[in-house]
Amino acid sequence: MxxxxxxxxxxxxxxxxxxxxxxxxxxxxxxxxxxAHMPQQETPQVMLDCYKQLHEYFLGERFEFTFPYQFEGTNFQQAVWHALPHISYGKTASYKDIAIAIDNEKAVRAVGSANGKNNISIVVPCHRIIGSNGTLTGYGGGMWRKEWLLQHEQSHRAKMSKSTN
Known part of the structure; x- marks a missing residue:
């Protein structure tokens, strides 16, 4: 394909x-x-939808994503990645929270490793994972981006509440 x-x-x-x-x-x-990669006539609609929804996210107008995406990883990695979108917009969780969510409480380090291999940034919100002590932990896109994304979501969280009422 x-x-x-x-x-x-x-x-x-x-x-x-x-x-x-x-x-x-x-x-x-x-x-x-x-x-380097601009929209072309043959660009699939799903790609254009993703682009549009990312734009809406950065404007603070989108809080969930609806285009189809596909994971490529082990069963364990996929379990972790499926759990991440359940962390609400503007909220955070720890590696331990995710380990508990996937019924593998002792797999905290493995959850951290899988989180770091997430290939669908922002939409599968690995940036919402913080240390159990509340500190920011690593982020493949850079810690400054993680901090920016969390602040962006927290600043637009009130708007999200109004749009769902």
Missing amino acids: KRYKLDYQSPIGIIEIEGTDTAIYGINFSEREQL
């Missing part, structure tokens, strides 16, 4: 979206300074 790429210029750098005609397989920060 053919893979496509599309770049989104976010307030915290270029995000590279990768997908097929039917699903998104990757949303990752790029360290490039120039956009």
